[in-house]
Amino acid sequence: MGEFFKGIGKIGYEGRDSANPLAFKYYDPDEVIGGKTMREQLRFALSWWHTMGGDGTDMFGVGTADKTWGESDPAARAKAKVDAAFEIMDKLSIDFFCFHDRDLSPEYGSLAETNAKLDEITDYIKAKQAETGIKCLWGTAKCFDHPRYMHGAGTSPSADVFAYAAAQIKKAIEATVKLGGNGYVFWGGREGYETLLNTNMGLELDNMARLMRMAVEYGRSIGFKGDFYIEPKPKEPTKHQYDFDTATVLGFLRKYGLDKDFRMNIEANHATLAQHTFQHELRVARDNGFFGSIDANQGDPLLGWDTDQFPTNVYDAALCMYEVLKAGGFTNGGLNFDSKARRGSFTPEDIFHSYIAGMDTFALGLRIAQKMIDDGRIDRFVADRYSSWNxxxxxxxxxxxxxxxxxxxxxxxxxxxxxxxxxxxxxxxxxxxxxxxxxx
Incomplete structure (x- = not known):
C-alpha cells in the first residue's frame, strides 16, 4: 500500500497561537475536560460517503475532486478507499468511522454477488482495524439512490421492493456487527411522499415500523447489543419525510412500541431544515431519554437545502456540547462528520483542512460548554426562574x-x-x- 497523502504528516496539537494550517489549534486529544479526555468526550468519526466518495457533484455540475483513489476497477477502488481512509484517520487521530453499505462496496450484477463483494471488503477493513485499533461507530444501508427505491424502501408501494430492502438491511447489520459497530442508523432517504393523492400513509408507516421491528429482532439474534438510531430529516429528497424531526420520530416510535431499542442520531443541518435549532433537537432527545449520536455539520441559512458543510460555528458547537454533557456524554454514539468539503475545495489537502476546522470547532465547543456548566450562572438562573414549582x-x-x-x-x-x-x-x-x- 502506498501513501495517498504525501507531504502530510500526523496532525498535532500546536495551540491557538499556531499559524500552521495543518495543526490543531484547540483539539488536544489528551486534555482532560469534564473528567474525560477530549478524545473520549468527542468520539470523532469519519463519514465514508462524503470523505471517500463525495467528489463535488451537485445538481448543477459534475464532480471536481478525484475520488477514484487511482483505481478504475470497482473492487480495486473499494480496497484503495480503505487504505486511504485509514491513512486519513491515522493522521488526524480519528478513532471511528461510519458507513453505508454501498460506500464500502458498490452494487454488482446480483444481490448475491454484491453481498460477496461486501464480505471481501469488510474482511479487509477488519484486518485494518486489528492493526490500528480504529473502530466502527455505526453502519447503515443505502436504500435510497438506486432506481428501485424511487418510491421508498420500507415505505414502497411494492412488496418486492420492501423485501429487497429487508435483505439489504439484513446484510448491512451483519457488516456492522462484523466490524464491531455499536450503532445502526435508519435515515429516511426516500421514506416519505411527494403528494398524498397517490399515497397510503397509514400503510407506509405501518410497513416502516414492520421493517424496523424485523431489523431489531434480527440484530439482537446475531449478537448486536448497540443502539438502533433514527436520523430525523424533514425533506429532501422527498417533499415530506416521515422522520420529520425528533418530536415526530418520538411519536412514531412510541406508537409502534419501538422506543426501547431506538435512540436519535441528530444532524445539525437536518435540524435547521426542520426550522429548529441544533440545540432544540438535542434538547428534545435528551429530555425524552433518546439522546444517542450526532452527525456534525452545518447548513447555510441562505440556502434551502442540505449543504452538509464542515462545522465552524462555535456558538452552535458550544450549545451542542452543553446538551451532550448534560446528557452524561456519549455512550455508543459520537460526533460523525457527515460533512463534505465545498465543491471548490477539491484537493486532497482540503480533506485535512476540513476535518481540522470541524474538530477544532467542537473542541472549542466542548471547552466552552464545560465552562458554562462550571460557571453556573445560566443553570442558577434557570433553576431560580422555575423555583415556584419547588x-x-x-x-x-x-x-x-x-x-x-x-x-x-x-x-x-x-x-x-x-x-x-x-x-x-x-x-x-x-x-x-x-x-x-x-x-x-
Missing part, C-alpha cells in the same frame, strides 16, 4: 394534590399574578455566554 402550589400541582377546583380557589384568593412574573433576561444570558466564550 414549594407551595407549584409542588402541590406536581405532586398531584390539587385539581381544577382547588386551583380555581387558589387563583380567586391570589388575584392578579403579573407581579410574580420575573424577567426572562434573554439578553443578559446571551451576554453571559459571550463572556464565558471570549474570556477563555
Amino acid at each position: 414549594t407551595g402550589i407549584g409542588k402541590d400541582i406536581i405532586d398531584g394534590k390539587v385539581g381544577f377546583a382547588e386551583l380555581e380557589k387558589y387563583a380567586l384568593e391570589k388575584g392578579e399574578v403579573t407581579d410574580s412574573l420575573g424577567s426572562g433576561r434573554q439578553e443578559m444570558l446571551e451576554s453571559i455566554m459571550n463572556n464565558i466564550m471570549f474570556s477563555m
Whole structure:
C-alpha cells in the first residue's frame, strides 16, 4: 500500500497561537475536560460517503475532486478507499468511522454477488482495524439512490421492493456487527411522499415500523447489543419525510412500541431544515431519554437545502456540547462528520483542512460548554426562574394534590399574578455566554 497523502504528516496539537494550517489549534486529544479526555468526550468519526466518495457533484455540475483513489476497477477502488481512509484517520487521530453499505462496496450484477463483494471488503477493513485499533461507530444501508427505491424502501408501494430492502438491511447489520459497530442508523432517504393523492400513509408507516421491528429482532439474534438510531430529516429528497424531526420520530416510535431499542442520531443541518435549532433537537432527545449520536455539520441559512458543510460555528458547537454533557456524554454514539468539503475545495489537502476546522470547532465547543456548566450562572438562573414549582402550589400541582377546583380557589384568593412574573433576561444570558466564550 502506498501513501495517498504525501507531504502530510500526523496532525498535532500546536495551540491557538499556531499559524500552521495543518495543526490543531484547540483539539488536544489528551486534555482532560469534564473528567474525560477530549478524545473520549468527542468520539470523532469519519463519514465514508462524503470523505471517500463525495467528489463535488451537485445538481448543477459534475464532480471536481478525484475520488477514484487511482483505481478504475470497482473492487480495486473499494480496497484503495480503505487504505486511504485509514491513512486519513491515522493522521488526524480519528478513532471511528461510519458507513453505508454501498460506500464500502458498490452494487454488482446480483444481490448475491454484491453481498460477496461486501464480505471481501469488510474482511479487509477488519484486518485494518486489528492493526490500528480504529473502530466502527455505526453502519447503515443505502436504500435510497438506486432506481428501485424511487418510491421508498420500507415505505414502497411494492412488496418486492420492501423485501429487497429487508435483505439489504439484513446484510448491512451483519457488516456492522462484523466490524464491531455499536450503532445502526435508519435515515429516511426516500421514506416519505411527494403528494398524498397517490399515497397510503397509514400503510407506509405501518410497513416502516414492520421493517424496523424485523431489523431489531434480527440484530439482537446475531449478537448486536448497540443502539438502533433514527436520523430525523424533514425533506429532501422527498417533499415530506416521515422522520420529520425528533418530536415526530418520538411519536412514531412510541406508537409502534419501538422506543426501547431506538435512540436519535441528530444532524445539525437536518435540524435547521426542520426550522429548529441544533440545540432544540438535542434538547428534545435528551429530555425524552433518546439522546444517542450526532452527525456534525452545518447548513447555510441562505440556502434551502442540505449543504452538509464542515462545522465552524462555535456558538452552535458550544450549545451542542452543553446538551451532550448534560446528557452524561456519549455512550455508543459520537460526533460523525457527515460533512463534505465545498465543491471548490477539491484537493486532497482540503480533506485535512476540513476535518481540522470541524474538530477544532467542537473542541472549542466542548471547552466552552464545560465552562458554562462550571460557571453556573445560566443553570442558577434557570433553576431560580422555575423555583415556584419547588414549594407551595407549584409542588402541590406536581405532586398531584390539587385539581381544577382547588386551583380555581387558589387563583380567586391570589388575584392578579403579573407581579410574580420575573424577567426572562434573554439578553443578559446571551451576554453571559459571550463572556464565558471570549474570556477563555
